[in-house]
Amino acid sequence: MIDLVAPPVLLGPLLPTLLVLGAGALVLLLDLLPGAQGKEFFGAVALAGIVGALLATLTRWGKPGRAFHDMVVLDNFALFVNVVVCYAAALVLLLSVGYLRRTRAESGEYYALVLFATAGMMLLAAAGDLVVLFLALELMSLSLYVLAGLFTQALASSEASMKYFILGAFASSFMLYGIALMYGATGTTNLDRIAAAAAGRSHDPLFVIGMGLLLVGFGFKTSSVPFHMWAPDVYQGAPTSVTALIATGSKAAAFAALIRVLVVALRGAQPDWTALLWVVAALTMTVGNVAAIAQSNLKRMLAYSSIAHAGYMLVGLVAGGMGGAGAVLFYLLTYTFTTAGAFGVLTLCERARAEAVEVGDYAGLAERHPVLASALALFLLSLIGVPPLAGFMGKFYVFGAAVRAGYPWLTVVAVLNSALAAYYYLRVVVYMYMREPEGAPIAYAPSFAGALALAVALVGIVALGIVPAPFVDLAQAAVAPLVR
Amino acid sequence: MRLTAVTFLPAVGALVLLLVPRRVVSVFKVGGLVVTLVTLLLSVPLYVGFDGRVGDFQFEEIRPWMPSFGISYRLGVDGISLLLVLLTTFLTPVALASAWHAIEDRWKEFVVTMLILETGMLGVFVSLDLFLFYVFWEAMLIPMYFVIGVWGGANRIYAAIKFVLYTMVGSVLMLVAILMLYAQHGAATGTYTFDLLTLTRWVVPPGLAQDLMFLAFALAFAIKVPLFPFHTWLPDAHVEAPTAGSVILAGVLLKMGTYGFLRFCLPLFPDASLVFGPLMVALAVIGIVYGAWVSIVQPDMKKLVAYSSVSHLGFVMLGIFTLTPQGLVGGVLQMVNHGLSTGALFLLVGMIYERRHTRLIADFGGLWSVVPAFSALFLVVVLSSLGLPGLNGFVGEFLVLVGAFQTNPWLAALATSGIIFAAVYLLWLYQRVIFGAVTHEANRGLRDLSPREWALLAPIVVLIVWIGVYPTAFTGKTEATIEALIAQVQAKANVQRISLGPPTVAPGLRTPME
Numbered sequence: 001m002i003d004l005v006a007p008p009v010l011l012g013p014l015l016p017t018l019l020v021l022g023a024g025a026l027v028l029l030l031d032l033l034p035g036a037q038g039k040e041f042f043g044a045v046a047l048a049g050i051v052g053a054l055l056a057t058l059t060r061w062g063k064p065g066r067a068f069h070d071m072v073v074l075d076n077f078a079l080f081v082n083v084v085v086c087y088a089a090a091l092v093l094l095l096s097v098g099y100l101r102r103t104r105a106e107s108g109e110y111y112a113l114v115l116f117a118t119a120g121m122m123l124l125a126a127a128g129d130l131v132v133l134f135l136a137l138e139l140m141s142l143s144l145y146v147l148a149g150l151f152t153q154a155l156a157s158s159e160a161s162m163k164y165f166i167l168g169a170f171a172s173s174f175m176l177y178g179i180a181l182m183y184g185a186t187g188t189t190n191l192d193r194i195a196a197a198a199a200g201r202s203h204d205p206l207f208v209i210g211m212g213l214l215l216v217g218f219g220f221k222t223s224s225v226p227f228h229m230w231a232p233d234v235y236q237g238a239p240t241s242v243t244a245l246i247a248t249g250s251k252a253a254a255f256a257a258l259i260r261v262l263v264v265a266l267r268g269a270q271p272d273w274t275a276l277l278w279v280v281a282a283l284t285m286t287v288g289n290v291a292a293i294a295q296s297n298l299k300r301m302l303a304y305s306s307i308a309h310a311g312y313m314l315v316g317l318v319a320g321g322m323g324g325a326g327a328v329l330f331y332l333l334t335y336t337f338t339t340a341g342a343f344g345v346l347t348l349c350e351r352a353r354a355e356a357v358e359v360g361d362y363a364g365l366a367e368r369h370p371v372l373a374s375a376l377a378l379f380l381l382s383l384i385g386v387p388p389l390a391g392f393m394g395k396f397y398v399f400g401a402a403v404r405a406g407y408p409w410l411t412v413v414a415v416l417n418s419a420l421a422a423y424y425y426l427r428v429v430v431y432m433y434m435r436e437p438e439g440a441p442i443a444y445a446p447s448f449a450g451a452l453a454l455a456v457a458l459v460g461i462v463a464l465g466i467v468p469a470p471f472v473d474l475a476q477a478a479v480a481p482l483v484r
Numbered sequence: 485m486r487l488t489a490v491t492f493l494p495a496v497g498a499l500v501l502l503l504v505p506r507r508v509v510s511v512f513k514v515g516g517l518v519v520t521l522v523t524l525l526l527s528v529p530l531y532v533g534f535d536g537r538v539g540d541f542q543f544e545e546i547r548p549w550m551p552s553f554g555i556s557y558r559l560g561v562d563g564i565s566l567l568l569v570l571l572t573t574f575l576t577p578v579a580l581a582s583a584w585h586a587i588e589d590r591w592k593e594f595v596v597t598m599l600i601l602e603t604g605m606l607g608v609f610v611s612l613d614l615f616l617f618y619v620f621w622e623a624m625l626i627p628m629y630f631v632i633g634v635w636g637g638a639n640r641i642y643a644a645i646k647f648v649l650y651t652m653v654g655s656v657l658m659l660v661a662i663l664m665l666y667a668q669h670g671a672a673t674g675t676y677t678f679d680l681l682t683l684t685r686w687v688v689p690p691g692l693a694q695d696l697m698f699l700a701f702a703l704a705f706a707i708k709v710p711l712f713p714f715h716t717w718l719p720d721a722h723v724e725a726p727t728a729g730s731v732i733l734a735g736v737l738l739k740m741g742t743y744g745f746l747r748f749c750l751p752l753f754p755d756a757s758l759v760f761g762p763l764m765v766a767l768a769v770i771g772i773v774y775g776a777w778v779s780i781v782q783p784d785m786k787k788l789v790a791y792s793s794v795s796h797l798g799f800v801m802l803g804i805f806t807l808t809p810q811g812l813v814g815g816v817l818q819m820v821n822h823g824l825s826t827g828a829l830f831l832l833v834g835m836i837y838e839r840r841h842t843r844l845i846a847d848f849g850g851l852w853s854v855v856p857a858f859s860a861l862f863l864v865v866v867l868s869s870l871g872l873p874g875l876n877g878f879v880g881e882f883l884v885l886v887g888a889f890q891t892n893p894w895l896a897a898l899a900t901s902g903i904i905f906a907a908v909y910l911l912w913l914y915q916r917v918i919f920g921a922v923t924h925e926a927n928r929g930l931r932d933l934s935p936r937e938w939a940l941l942a943p944i945v946v947l948i949v950w951i952g953v954y955p956t957a958f959t960g961k962t963e964a965t966i967e968a969l970i971a972q973v974q975a976k977a978n979v980q981r982i983s984l985g986p987p988t989v990a991p992g993l994r995t996p997m998e
Contacts (some may be wrong), residue, residue, distance in 0.1 A: 370506070370593075375764040386626055386648070387619040396615075396659075402669070403663035409662070415656035422652050426629070426645060433634045434641050476552075 012330070013065035013074035016053040016082055017122045017158060020089075024115030025034065025051020031108025036266065036402035037329050039106035043449075046088060046111040050118065054086040064481070066128065070190055076478040077478075077479045081256040082119035084336050088249035089118040091340045091453045095207060096241045098447030099347040105150055105239065112247065117143035119252035125260075130179045132187040133257055137175070137221065144246055148238035160237025167230045168281055170306045175217025181210030182265075190266040198268045212267060218261070221254035224314060225283040228307045232291075235303030240310075240355065243299055244343035246337040247306045255313055255332055259325050262317060263482050277318045278410055280436050283418040285311030285348045296359050299344060301424060302339070305383060305407065309335055309423060317399040320406040322483045326476035327397035333471060334394035335463050341457030342379040345372060348450050352440040359428055364437035373432045375454055380425040382461045385418050390464035486530065487543050490573065491606040493523045498599035502697040505594040512651030513584065516595035520577035520602065527573040527680035534566050541612060541681070543726040549616070554666075554677030558612040563965030564746055564816055565609040568739055571823045572609065574943075575735040576602045581940055586727055586838055586950060587635055594635060598728065602628035605736050605972045609743065614662050615678040618655075621740070624911055625651055628729070628737065636724040639921060641716075643724035650717040654704035660947040661700035665752065668693065683752060687976050690755040698756030701749050702764070708741030711764070711801055712771035715794045718928075722790035727834030730786070732794050734830060742819055746969070750804070754973040757805075764805045764890065769899050771798035776905030780912070785836075785843045789829045792869070795902055796844045802899055803884035807973065811887020812966045813959050818880030820958065821951065825869040825877060828944045832862050835937055839930050850922035855932040857920045859945060861941050866914050868948045869904045876951035 026049075027042050057079050064075040065169065092114060100106045113303050120140030125131035145168060149161025185196035185206035198207055219227035235243045266273060287309030295301035313335075316328035316363065349356040349365075349372070364375035382391035395418060402411045463469060497519030504511050534542055549557045561569060561825070572863030579599055587594050604624025611617035625648055632889075633644030649650050662678070669686050670676035676681070688694045707714045718738075722730050750757050775795030782788035800822070803815025835858070836851075852859045864875070871877040881903060888896035922928055951958060 366593075387622050392619075392622070398554075399659065400663050400666070403660065404667040408660060408664055411660050416653065417659055419649065419652040419656045423645065424649060427647060430633065430641055430645070433630065434644075446708060469552065472550070473552055476791065 002261040010067040012060075013067040013072050013126070016086075017119050017126070019053045019056055020049050020115050020119040020122065024112045024382065025120065027112045027115065030383040036450075039100070039108070039319065040097055042108050043093055046115055047093050049115055049142055050090045050093065051408040052242070053122070054083065057082040057086065060190045061198035063466055070128040070192065071132045072123070072126050073128050075481060076328070076474075077260065077482055078126035078363060079124075080475060080478040081252060081332070082122050083240045085118060085121040085125070085333050086342055088252065088336050089114060089121075089246060090095045091344065092241050092245045092249070093447040095244065095344050095347045097449045098232070098445060099239070099241050099450075102445055103151065103239065106203055106408070107150075110147070110150060112180070113147050115142045117147065117245065118249065121249050124253040125256040127257060127260070127303075128191055130182065130191070130194075130265075130434060132170075134176060134179060137217075137254075137257070138172060141172065141221075142243070144250060147242040148234055150239050150242060154237075156237035157239065158237075163230055164234045165240075170206055171217045171220030171227065174213050174220075177205065178210045178213030178215075178217060181213065181296065185210055191261065194265040195267045196264075199290070200268070201333075207269075208272070208483070211269060211273070214261065215276070217253065218254060218258045219280070222251060222310050222313075223307050224280050224291070224305065224310050225287045228284070228287070230305040231307055232300050234293075235306070236297055236300045236357075240299065240343055240357075242348045243302075246346070248340045251306065251310065252332045252336055253255050254308075255260050255328065259317065259328060259479070261480065262326055264478070274318055275319060277314050281311050281314035281318055281482035282410060282413050283311075284308070284314060284385070285414055289417050289420045289424075292421070295424070298357050298359055298362075298428065298453040300340070301359070301428075302342060303419065304378065305425070306339065308417065309339075309383075311417070312395060312398055312414055315407070315410055317404050318410060319398070321401075321405060322464075322476055322480055323404060324398075325479040326472070327394075327401040328474050329475040329479060330468070330472050331394040331398050332476070334390035337457050337460035337464065338379050338382040338389075338391050339453060341461065342376065342383065344450065344454050344457060345376040345379065347443055347452075348445055348447065349353070350445055351442045354444050359431050360438070362428060362431045363435040363442075365432040365442055368437075368441060372444055375458055377429050378458060378461065379427055384422045384425045387464075388465040390468075393465055393468040393472075397468075424475065451468070485545065486526070487545055487561065487610050490523060490530070490569070491559070493526065493603075494519055494576070494606075495603035496726050497538075498596045498603075501592065501596055501599070504592070506590075509591045509975055512591040512595040516580050516599060517577055519599060520573070520580055521603065522885055524573040524577060524964035528563065529569055530566060531570055534561070534563075534954060534961055535962055536563060539563065539964040539966075542613070544862070549613075553615075554670075554675065554679065555615045555863055556613050556679060557616060558679060559610045559918050560612045561610055563962035564743065564960055567816060567820050568609045568736070570738050570740070571820055572602065572605050574947075575731060575823060575827055578827070578831070578940055578944070579731040579735075581936065582834060583726065583824060584936060585727040586834060592633065593630075597627045597630050598732075600981070601631070601732065605732075605740070607750045612680045613678050613891040614665070614680055614683070614748075616652045617680070618659060618662060618785070622652075622655055623881055624737075625655075628733065630719055631732075632725045633724040636729065637726075638724075638774075639720070640724045640873060643720040646717050647721040647736045650714070651704075654714075656895065658699040658704035661697040665695070666696055670682040684972070688753060688755075694753050695756045698749060698753040698760060701744065701753070702760065702937045705741040706745070706767075709797050709801060710741065710794065711767050712768075712774055712794065712798070715771065715775075719787055719790045720793065722830075723784065723786050723790070724951055727837075730790075730830040731827045734789075735827040738793060738797055739823060742797065742804060742815065744803070745804050746816070750807075750969060751976075754976040757807075757973065758977060761805045764820055765802060765888075765895060766796045768801035768805065768866065769895050769902075769907065771795065772802065772899050773905070776902050776909060779909040780905065781844060782909075783844055785833045785913065785917070786830070786907060787843055788845075789826060789833060792829075792906065792909065793822070795906065796826065796869075798902065799881055799884050799899070800855065802895075803880075806884070806887035806891050807970065808887040809963070809966055809970060810883045810890075811934055813962055814880050814883025814885075814887060814971065815949070816962050816966070817955060817959055818884060819968040821868070821876045821880045824944050824947055824951075825865055828865040828941060828948075829869060829938060831944075832858070832865060835933070836930075840926060847924055848917040848927060850920045851918045851927065852929060853928070854922065854930050857938075861933070861945060862918065863914065864945055864948065866910045871903055871911045874947045874949075874952050876955075879952060879955040894955035918959055
């Protein structure tokens with residue numbers, strides 16, 4: 001007789017993720033009930049799930065936990081990312097209520113899918129094993145593919161969904177192949193054990209090819225050049241609230257997973273991936289910014305801008321160490337607050353009964369809606385990196401880490417790029433403040449939830465800009481155990 | 485707390501005014517003026533209380549801000565920044581009052597922008613932490629961008645974007661240099677800090693790294709000054725900006741560039757300053773002569789004044805890089821002088837533009853018989869700008885040239901020709917606009933100065949005469965600081981020379997005046 005010993009099941013480290021998943025399942029169930037509840041009610045349930053996850057995250061701070069044979073690692077790093085992701089999801093939910101009503105796309109699945117995607121993002125940050133990492137990535141991506149195609153009547157939305165799905169599936173299969181090769185080279189999929197197995201033989205061809213394929217997959221998810229092609233079309237075609245989630249939450253989660261894989265599993269191969277990322281970072285920033293200059297559609301412009309920001313974050317990864325990784329983590333926080341806010345303004349504006357997404361639509365916004373215009377202006381200034389806003393502090397820490405680690409020339413490329421970026425962000429400001437509207441004026445679709453979301457984002461970018469120190473210190477402390 | 489109060493009072497005023505509904509325009513007009521005048525009153529005790537015999541920073545404040553990165557909130561003024569702080573608090577109310585009728589719409593936004601701008605400018609002059617300095621330096625760009633872009637002339641958007649992009653390219657490279665300095669100092673001493681005084685005490689190892697850092701700082705400042713050949717944003721920005729913007733731009737913003745050379749380039753990178761000093765002097769002299777020549781042929785009064793700034797700021801740069809006490813004191817004084825006389829010139833051009841809606845010299849002539857008071861004040865300002873003895877411009881230019889003749893007589897002689905050309909373009913301008921017969925019927929009915937306009941110009945004219953007759957009131961506050969600065973540069977350059985090889989007296993450095 002063999003005694004079957006059930007492995008210990010510790011659900012504690014999964015609690016935040018489970019809360020989000022549970023809320024998602026609840027929304028799906030409630031949607032089946034015949035009846036009276038308005039769709040706003042689903043929004044409230046979803047928001048409650050996110051807030052619960054946020055609280056669970058905060059209570060676990062400083063108490064790292066591992067579960068399922070180290071497959072899930074809920075350390076401070078994962079918790080920090082959870083906060084970023086939950087913030088992004090909460091903001092998107094607040095913005096969605098009014099936006100979906102206006103676009104007549106309300107549905108229970110929407111909220112459920114947002115929650116599933118969020119759960120995927122949270123799990124991604126906590127993945128201690130390549131298999132879990134892949135599962136989480138797929139949970140997040142599949143939900144987002146569907147969300148991108150939410151506007152079933154709009155051709156662009158379907159195109160976005162299709163493109164995102166096909167290219168995303170390609171990237172996932174590259175990644176899966178990379179994981180398989182990695183397993184072949186080291187005999188394990190656990191991040192810690194990969195590092196131990198690879199120590200001293202980081203030039204094993206299997207290992208090197210596996211690493212390359214893994215990085216291709218991450219390149220896609222973080223929209224780094226040359227795997228960025230999907231971003232503009234998807235950002236433009238997807239519903240704006242979904243675009244906000246793709247641009248913030250999914251990017252933050254993908255970067256978090258990338259950081260963990262690089263500094264834990266691929267520790268031994270650091271010189272190799274540093275050299276590779278140096279080039280990718282320089283290309284990503286430059287291609288993103290140069291292409292953004294030519295855009296007149298704001299969602300497309302923000303897509304290229306998010307590519308450029310991925311480049312800045314890669315600079316922090318090149319810098320490496322606690323300084324670099326901590327700076328990237330802080331950057332994710334500032335970037336999420338800023339970008340979510342900018343997309344938030346877009347969801348609240350309409351012109352001639354359609355979404356206002358062309359830069360020309362925003363002409364004269366400052367005259368008609370001065371508060372909204374100043375909010376968007378502040379978000380754009382933060383994206384440029386004008387002090388004392390959050391975006392500046394994020395860049396400052398990343399660039400500081402890069403210079404300290406001995407990469408002044410990459411930093412020069414980065415700062416010249418941010419000067420270049422000022423041109424296209426400020427063009428929007430020019431339209432809002434310095435031009436007169438032509439044709440139908442832009443309208444503001446009032447929404448209490450939306451206004452609340454913008455207020456939170458505004459307070460965030462100002463607070464992170466003026467008192468960044470506590471948050472930076474937290475980010476540094478969160479990556480410290482990883483870097484060792 | 486005094487410096488914090490002076491610096492942030494305008495910003496606090498801006499936040500309060502933001503809460504007032506935008507319909508009540510007079511609240512913003514009066515409110516803005518009151519806030520800036522109170523700021524001016526608060527800054528006067530700084531002048532009175534400043535001990536000119538000591539070259540150290542005074543009224544210091546220090547508080548930790550981001551301790552884990554060695555960033556602190558540290559303020560202080562010395563004899564150089566004191567004068568620039570006063571210039572700023574003096575010119576901002578003047579600029580606001582000049583806009584009384586010139587700005588027609590969006591007064592709320594205008595006043596708020598100008599107040600934030602004032603806080604940014606003051607912050608640049610009082611920061612003693614490189615990070616804090618950079619925050620103010622960059623933050624101040626945006627309000628100026630709005631002033632030009634929203635309230636400017638026909639081609640305002642182009643000018644505003646050009647202004648921002650030019651300045652930003654320079655300043656982001658400076659950020660990299662700041663970070664490099666931080667990293668190098670930290671690696672060498674073990675203390676990572678952005679504190680300016682700690683960093684100045686450290687001797688940056690001479691060589692390529694120091695040269696590159698110097699060049700990055702110098703580029704940011706040279707664009708701001710603007711030093712030839714980085715001046716092309718200036719005519720656009722000045723011409724398109726509203727009068728209030730031009731006054732601030734010429735009066736204060738350009739001084740940030742020259743101030744930056746004094747505060748950062750010389751003490752932090754003495755070795756590179758000596759290496760590149762001749763280049764800077766050469767560019768300054770080219771700017772003096774070139775700016776003057778281009779001014780002569782301008783058909784537009786405002787553009788003429790704009791190009792004359794290139795020439796005048798060339799004198800400041802020449803004075804600084806002579807590295808002699810006379811040259812530096814003259815340079816600092818000339819910063820103030822240029823702020824006053826060019827500010828006043830922009831005001832006068834603005835006043836005549838409000839009446840006639842043209843700035844072309846050819847549209848005027850014979851104004852003396854129509855607007856005698858305007859013409860008389862115009863004359864005083866023109867004479868001050870071209871350096872007539874007895875008025876302020878003469879003192880500054882004279883000291884600069886004394887310094888320059890000690891180091892390089894030939895370049896100094898060339899620079900002196902700039903004064904002659906200044907007389908040409910200014911007097912010729914005056915002659916064509918004021919003298920002769922009235923050539924355009926539209927000019928016959930012009931009103932003379934209103935009481936408000938008198939109130940704007942009178943204090944400037946008083947200062948112009950005061951500095952001209954008794955410059956010690958101002959140079960007395962500066963001299964000790966300048967001597968300390970020169971001693972510091974000399975000492976550090978010597979240390980480097982001893983560590984590198986046989987000690988020789990640096991060619992650019994002469995002993996201070998007895």
